Amino acid sequence: MKKFTLFLLVFITACGRSAQGPAVVLPQFLATATAYIDPSYPSAQVELAAPNQVASGIEVRMERVSVEGKNVNAEVCFTLPDTSDWSIWSASLNYGGVVLQEYGTTLVSLQEPAEGQTGLRCDTLTFVVPPDADLSNATIVIDSIAATPREGEYCSVYMPKIQQAMLERDIGIVLDCVDVNGLLEMQIISKPPEMTPEQAEQIVYSDEFYSVKGPWSFSFNLSQ
Secondary structure, three states, X not given: OOOOOEEEEOOOOOOEEOOOOOOEEEEOXXXXXXXXXXXXXXXXXXXXXXXXXXXXXXXXXXXXXXXXXXXXXXXXEEEEOOOOXXXXXXXXXXXXXXXXOOOEEEEEEEEOOXXXXXXXXXXXXXXXXXXXXXXXXXXEEEEEEEEEOOOOHHHHHHHHHHHHHHHHOOOOOEEEEEXXXXXXXXXXXXXXXXXXXXXXXXXXOOHHHOEEXXXXXXXXXXXX
């Protein structure tokens, strides 16, 4: 379980979940560490020998990694599955037997998908490490990317694929968009009798429908 701080996104607008349903939780990344670099801290940069990785139909590219003081910075670009608000959901830095899952992220550029053209998002990931960290055999692993549902996307984007999954798995949950005070909300209108409302909501609002899993793994040597 990631240790970095999470913030709660509650969708109550068009095609949003009902008030009693569980919210989709996406990460609040750590703020980037101070820009001050003590002279005693290391500084180095390396280009990756294998910068491209493809998993689940998503191409992720990490051309270079650098260490500046306490910060290990990685420039990451990934193709976008659709026009939703995709970002890196889970990542880690592995070095010397340490698995560091807390990181900061800074948006570098965003190219929305267009007709005949794949979208692309680029970020800088920042991991904070001690000055004596052994980065001679390190790996950055991006486990998944996720999309924050925008207003109107529950019905137009997510409900069809969630309903299709329910049918393929023979779960017996039926969804619909219901007008609630002039706003369309995705609701569970039918479920198996032995299933509680809470169990049904956990299935429907699982982050599997809002994320794409890798992993995408990048090894590098930043020895001093």
